[in-house]
Amino acid sequence: MKREIVRYVQNYGENIVEEWMDEMRERGDSRSFNTISNNVFYNTSKEFLDVVVSSIVDSDETYHEKVKDFAESIIKLGWPLTYLTTGIRIYQSIIFEKMVTENELTKEQMKKLVLDLDSWLSPLQDQMINIYSDTWEKTITMQKVALQELSAPLIPVFEKISIMPLVGTIDTERARLIMENLLSGVVKHRSEVVLIDITGVPVVDTMVAHHIIQAAEAVRLVGSKCMLVGIRPEIAQTIVNLGIDLNHITTKSTLRKGIAQALAYTNREIVVMEGAD
Template identity: 70%
Template sequence: MNKEIVKYIKAHEDEMLSVWMEEMKKNSDERSINILSNQVFYNTSKEFIDLVVSNILDTDEKFNEKINSFAENIVALGWPLTFITIGLRKLKEIIYGKMTSEREYTVEQINKLMVDLDLWMNPINDQMIETYSATWERTVSLQKIALQELSAPLIPVFEKISIMPLIGTIDTDRARLIMENLLNGVVKHRSEVVLIDITGVPVVDTMVAHHIIQAGEAVRLVGAKCMIVGIRPEIAQTIVNLGIDLNQITTTSTLRKGIEQALEITNRRIVKLEG
């Protein structure tokens, strides 16, 4: 890269950072910027400028480490890929504008300056996009795994009694996960009664009911009894209107009633202590 550009950037880094931050506030998604404190935005912006400049000074290995760290920070902040692409373009415009305004350039020198800036910035742009995309995909994948692990847990609450609380929409993929966790959990915890709590399921349609019935049948086949608890009035009405048969599965309106019945099935009950 042109030594003149390197020298200029080092001498005007703070000034360019200030101008660049103002430009980014104008051109970036306001929601992404406004949720951050001024200090966080400043630190992230400075890290970005330092990263771009370090491409001149650092070894490839060290630069790759910095770019990976920066990409992880950007993804963690929830900033879009456009923050990087717009940021690099704005930085190039700032450098070009300031350099050409402070001294007279010939047409040949201006063309060389533009070529040098492109030769410097374009590889950085490509590498940042690639690193950001890989980081984003990895983060989404890890989040998906974490959500799956939390989305259908089978929780042993008493000896021989387990509960599976369901929250949110149930689609085909999640229904498969529910079935797997349910059967594995019944065997692992030696459950005799399993309560599927649908209090947090907003909509129970034919497909959801079908998945729940299948889960109940599967539990019965491995030697346990299945109960569906948390049947709200609107869900009960929907089930009746859809003509869904739940005769083979015990249902209750609340989790408390379900636990009381589960205790009775396992020859236990809750008693109030005297005194």
């Protein structure tokens, strides 16, 4: 019966694709499918069924590579894991119904067909789920690393002057990253003055202040000066109420004032040219 299944799939692949796509549209995750064009949906569906057929006609190495590439493509599309599980279940149902309808099978033959389809597609589904999960974890890890790198950048704005704009909450892990980026950036850019801009930090509590003080002290130890800018009135009040001592750190209410002070530290200043608006 397995040979008959393979032969049937190879002979009627296009018809199966069309019916399968209709079923997936009706029973699949419409939120995922409605956001893409019909052409993308068709090509992705065709690729999925090519991967399924690959499991019985190609070598293990070729099949595994196709599954990996396909998993990456549907993750990029934002499609859930249920796309794979639902897709295989619908595919199995379509093949069974068509073969039973077209081949007047006995009960014993139908039973064998069910077992053969299951022995083919169940391991295939498990493999796809595992590869999808591994690919998803790797994608999430890479995205997390990229976000971490972007969450605490040190930007050189003038010669010897760099700025680290902070946005969002600061936890222990991010504080560690801030410290690493700050120290490596100071050395890399040969910064004499570093401005830590906390305009986008919603809350400054004792822990956040402690991390900022540690960062400022670390910058001082490598021979540079650290300034804290973007201190809003409510943040200033919180710092006072918590009894946090920032006397040994230069602070400014805005980034503009901080840059002016940083230029002064490096014996420069902003001059308005005659005739300029």
